[in-house]
Amino acid sequence: MKKERVKLTGAEKSELFAEGVVTVILLLLLNLSIIILIHLAVLQDQNLVNGIYFLKSTVTLVGNYHLWSWQRIFIICMAIGDLIVLYWRLIRRYHQMQLRHVISELHYIADGHFDHRISFAVRTDLQRVIDSINSLVDSTVNSINEEKAIEQSKDELITNVSHDIRTPLTSIIGYLGLLKTGYVTPEDQQKYINIAYTKAEQMKSLANDLLEYTTLKSNNTKLNLSDLHIYSMLEQVEAGFELEAEKKGIHFKIEARPKDLTIKADAEKLVRVYNNLINNAFKYGTGATEIKLVANLINKKTVELRVENNGAPIPEKSLKKIFERFYRVETSRNTKTGGTGLGLSITKGVVDLHHGTIRCTSDKDWTSFIIRLPLDPSQA
Known part of the structure; x- marks a missing residue:
């Protein structure tokens, strides 16, 4: 969003002009009073008059020019001071007007216009206030949307x-x-x-x-960590689905690199992750003939687990929401694929407990659920 300067209304411009006129009048009166007082003081002190005359006659500038009379110097100094005071008064009033605009905008937002943002650009600390207000409104809107x-x-x-x-x-x-x-x-x-x-x-x-x-x-859920041989676990998971896979004409392929790959994990919960992902492939991977269970050691601290099937792809619009609570790719509900849509949410919950990440990619060839876990969650 492009930010613009505060646009003053006609009344505010008149107010600013009146402020300038009043300030100039007051400064002229003050200057006149000072000049009169100084002039009277000089006339009453002959030594001061002699001193000023001595400076004027002896002090010379470049080009043999004598110092100007003290009245001219004093008037110039006063004029500079007047300009500074005038600028300060006008800029202070302008900042007050900016603040009034910000307050007005804030009241407008508070009335329920949460899609509105303060678009002013100022060069003072007020800009930090404006940015903070916009951030606060964004945070509030996000909280409201999340609550909805x-x-x-x-x-x-x-x-x-x-x-x-x-x-x-x-x-x-x-x-x-x-x-x-x-x-x-x-x-x-x-x-x-x-x-x-x-x-x-x-x-x-x-x-x-x-x-x-x-x-x-809940915050009270704890992991029961133990050494888990990945390849052996994958074999046990495959055995549990062997009959159902045979009925559906699906073949399992297991890979682990290295084959003796071992991690610390909650075996029961990790098996539930695989059960959910495989059941998901059975229900929604229409036309699948192969399911891959792959485990790769990425580095000394991370392992990547993949569950892939070559069935029907997941629509692009569903990939971003697939792990949300109660979200289901299909809208129909039947006895074969019905459910609350909690399976993948539970899967993500288990992965989160292990301080890992999960994502899904899908194209016409493969649908892949990719999990990355630390070798030891207790040290993550």
């Missing part, structure tokens, strides 16, 4: 959780109601029990996600 986002997230959470609880709960009540009637065959009875059990598991998973998310956000 939190409220919206809470509303989305209530909506999502209500939907995800109501859907399986309705199914459970329906099937239990059929079982309660007693008019079902043994085959249907077992089928209804299995469906009700599956729906109950979905509700349990939702409750666990909510509990884990709130736990990670």
Whole structure:
């Protein structure tokens, strides 16, 4: 935003002109009084008159010019002093006008116009005040927007959780109601029990996600650090998804450089990170045939962990929000991909606890979740 000087109104210009006129009149009266007093003092002291005459006749300047009369020197000095006083008075009044403009702008912002900023450019310490006010307004607006986002997230959470609880709960009540009637065959009875059990598991998973998310956000969460062999952990993670990957026609590829790479981490929480990222690939990586679990030692202090799949890319507009609370790439909600959108938020929470970073890149070839962790979080 380009800053301009304060533009004075017509009334303010008149006020400034009147200030100058009054100041000049007062200075002229003061100067006249001083000249009269000095003149009277000189006339009453003959020695002073003789001294002045002696200086005038003996002191010469370049080119044999004698010193001007003392009246001229004194008048020039007084004129210079008058100009200084005039400038000081005018500039002081101008600064007061600037301050009035700043106060007016501040009242305008305080009335709720938070998109407005003070655009004045001044050459005094007032500029620091203006910059501080603009920074304060920016901070306030950001806080308000963040508060609105939190409220919206809470509303989305209530909506999502209500939907995800109501859907399986309705199914459970329906099937239990059929079982309660007693008019079902043994085959249907077992089928209804299995469906009700599956729906109950979905509700349990939702409750666990909510509990884990709130736990990670609390300040009391501690890491249980221990030496963790990365390649062995990746093999165990792969084994846990082997059957599901086989059904989906997905092949796992594990790489660790070096293969004996070991870090200090909370094994349980880090496994949860991989579970979330792999489940995310299963749900949203449409058409994926391969998932890579890669670990690389970057330097003596940092390790990079990657979970990559060659499925459908994530839209560019979603990449910046993908780790936000309750954000979901798709807007539809169904039993296959439904949820509160807490999985990646939980993942980021775990990475943050380890003093690491996580980001996501996606193109037509690969979608990659890239995690960087310190080898020892306790020393980070």
